[in-house]
Amino acid sequence: MQYQENVRIQRCGNRAGDTYGRIELQHMVDPKSVIVSLCGQRLYPKEFNIFGWPIFTKEICDLFDWKENSLERIHGKDYRLTALVTYDSANVHIDPHAVNSLDGITNGIKDLESLNRLLRDRVIYDKLLGGGKLNKYVIFGRYSLDEFGQVWTLGEQYEIPGMPIACTQSEFNKAYNKVKPDEFVSWGSGCAIPSEDDSCPWCTKKFTIEDVRKGRFDTINGKVAHRECAKQYEHEREIDKIIHRIMEFIYEDGLTFELLPNGYCSQPCCAHKPWFLCHTPDGDIEIGWRKRVISIEWKDNFKPFDMSIFDREDVTKWERGIHAWGNDKAYEYIKKVKEFVNPKPEEKKS
Secondary structure, X not given: XXXXXXXXXXXXXXXXXXXXXEOOOOOOEOHHHOEEEEOOEEEOOOEEOOOOOEEEOHHHHHHHHHHHHHHHHHHOOOOOOOEEEEEEEOOOOOOHHHHXXXXXXXXXXXXXXXXXXXXXXXXXXXXXXXXXXXXXXXXXXXXEEOOOOOEEEEOHHHOOOOOOOEEXXXXXXXXXXXXXXXXXXXXXXXXXXXXXXXXXXXXXXXOOHHHHHHOXXXXXXXXXXXXXXXXXXXXXXXXXXXXXXXXXXXXXXXXXXXXXXXXXXXXXXXOOOOXXXXXXXXXXXXXXEEOOEEEEEEOOOOOOOOHHHHOOOOOOEEOOEEEEOOHHHHHHHHHHHHHHHOOOHHHHHO
16 A cells, blocks of 8 residues: 655664664555655665665755755744655564564574564564554563563663573563562663674674673674673773873873772772873872763872962862863863973073
């Protein structure tokens, strides 16, 4: 059956921070039938999502915004631009037993390819059912498959041993209450499960179903990675951000450093991100990230200077320390102190 819809091109973002445009339609779509036109110009999608909905480049999002801004000046601020989409509905069949029964899910998960097919087909089946009508299951005792086809990860501290490949949500809750009767089970945010073709960007090993069964995942620059690999990446990145991009630019000679425990947060989310005790020719500096600022403290053995040189800076300060909003400010503050305690000969004279 053929349809026509007037719809907006929505600007979206992915885990890597890339921008793309998406058109949301009322039905499952046969991608080969799609014709999109905007103000009389035909637009060709760069790809289609699992529903067959068109995906466009960031530049098409820009074009949409610019055209809408131009038309608002003519028709008023309430004007809303739409693209015309003509398409045929897709003839899609999903086996209900395979995606919405305990037996089908248990026997269907063989490897990463079959797992990803199951998750994809549950999303499509949810669309065909009208949304929110799927049965809830838990796989590997750590991933919740909800009624909308979404996947949620169990918090690491809530795991219980000996869970089957799949069970119903109520069966999981009963097993959980037996092991941890006084604790409320908490499911985290949506999770990143690798596809059968993905490899970890840090250790470069190809993912397997065992990684999903026993491991946990995070992302590195939008790419799915083993959680421990992501922590190693962030550990090395902290050294690069603080030592290579700040301290070594200021103290080109005579700089050594020690790793310190994170001085802001000792929880698993941050414990792998070190702080630093930097030994410079002028004395020691302790430095590290505190959420959105960099904490800098000149230790007692550092050459004396007056913190009043920072009087114009509207940031948190203390007897021998200051918070810097980002790398540029941290560089500025440390360099300023270095120059203050090492005046040029002509400055000494005056």
